[in-house]
Amino acid sequence: MKIEILTIFPGMLESPFRESMIRRAMDRGLVEIEVIDLRSFTTGRHRQVDDAPYGGGRGMIFKPEPLFRAVESLQERGESRARVILLTPQGRTFNQEMARELSREKRLLLICGRYEGVDERVREALVDDEISIGDYILTGGELAAAVVVDAVVRLLPGFLDEESVTEESFSGSLLEYPQYTRPPVFRGMAVPPVLLSGDHAAIARWRRKQALLRTRERRPDLFAKAVLTPEDRRLLEEEL
Numbered sequence: 001m002k003i004e005i006l007t008i009f010p011g012m013l014e015s016p017f018r019e020s021m022i023r024r025a026m027d028r029g030l031v032e033i034e035v036i037d038l039r040s041f042t043t044g045r046h047r048q049v050d051d052a053p054y055g056g057g058r059g060m061i062f063k064p065e066p067l068f069r070a071v072e073s074l075q076e077r078g079e080s081r082a083r084v085i086l087l088t089p090q091g092r093t094f095n096q097e098m099a100r101e102l103s104r105e106k107r108l109l110l111i112c113g114r115y116e117g118v119d120e121r122v123r124e125a126l127v128d129d130e131i132s133i134g135d136y137i138l139t140g141g142e143l144a145a146a147v148v149v150d151a152v153v154r155l156l157p158g159f160l161d162e163e164s165v166t167e168e169s170f171s172g173s174l175l176e177y178p179q180y181t182r183p184p185v186f187r188g189m190a191v192p193p194v195l196l197s198g199d200h201a202a203i204a205r206w207r208r209k210q211a212l213l214r215t216r217e218r219r220p221d222l223f224a225k226a227v228l229t230p231e232d233r234r235l236l237e238e239e240l
Contacts, residue, residue: 001031001105001156004082005145006070007112008049010035012142022153030156033149041070050115059116067111067118071126074109082109084128086118087141087148091130094148098131102148103155110148112141173226175215177207209235 005013013035017023025031039047043065050060075081083105092098102108111118111127123130133144154160180191194206212232216223228236 001103001153002078002082002107003031003033003110003149003152004074004108005033005035005110005112005149006038006067006074007035007140007142007145008038008114009112009140009142010037012140013146016146017149021159022150025153025156025159028158030158031153036070036074038066038070041066041073053116057116061116062114062118062122064119064121067122067126071109071111078107080106082107084109084111084126085148086111086113086123086127086130087132087144088113088117088130089132089135089137090117091132093135094131094133094144094151096151099148099151100155102152108152110141110145112145114140173215173222174211175219175222177210177214205235208232209238212236213239 007013017026017033017035022031022033026033038049042049049062049066051063053059053061071084083102085102085108087110111122131144131148133147138144180195184191184196192206194202197203208231212223212226212228212235215226216236226232
């Protein structure tokens with residue numbers, strides 16, 4: 001996969017992709033990530049990317065010219081067309097299902113919004129999708145882009161083992177079950193005996209039950225979407 005990120009603050013995104021498993025994914029050739037300075041597509045000595053909005057109002061708006069030059073230039077140089085995504089509070093709320101959808105793309109081009117937004121003509125002519133990582137306002141789209149990249153890259157084949165991806169939170173609309181490690185007792189708090197039993201069937205049943213209960217308690221919105229099996233219903237009835 002190829003991921004290109006357009007931003008006026010490339011330094012904000014250089015560090016996250018030099019560390020941890022994202023770095024290893026890049027080294028292994030699973031993904032290529034390129035952070036591109038939008039100002040390199042400006043003209044004039046001031047390298048201006050923004051201007052005041054027509055009709056008045058506070059703040060500044062990204063001008064269309066640099067973004068059109070950048071996106072069109074990047075699309076022309078690639079072997080395949082990139083899916084262009086604008087990071088904006090007005091976009092669809094990002095979730096695990098969307099991360100899976102994006103992980104199947106060959107190429108992504110992320111535009112990091114700033115200021116009071118972008119010229120509407122950019123949305124109309126260049127952007128394929130708009131994404132928000134939550135109902136709050138950031139100073140720009142750079143941190144949102146890093147979140148999207150992290151969530152997408154970890155789903156690429158070869159990044160994690162298949163079982164880890166399948167069992168983690170939000171897979172199948174359920175939160176993950178509680179996890180424990182050594183020591184078996186810490187400050188009077190003991191690991192559930194079933195996890196020490198060696199009975200793999202009993203452990204799997206306990207984990208499924210805990211995932212169901214935890215999701216029902218903490219995220220009823222997710223629980224409402226879960227497809228429950230007859231066994232799931234029996235597990236839940238044990239708590240009634």
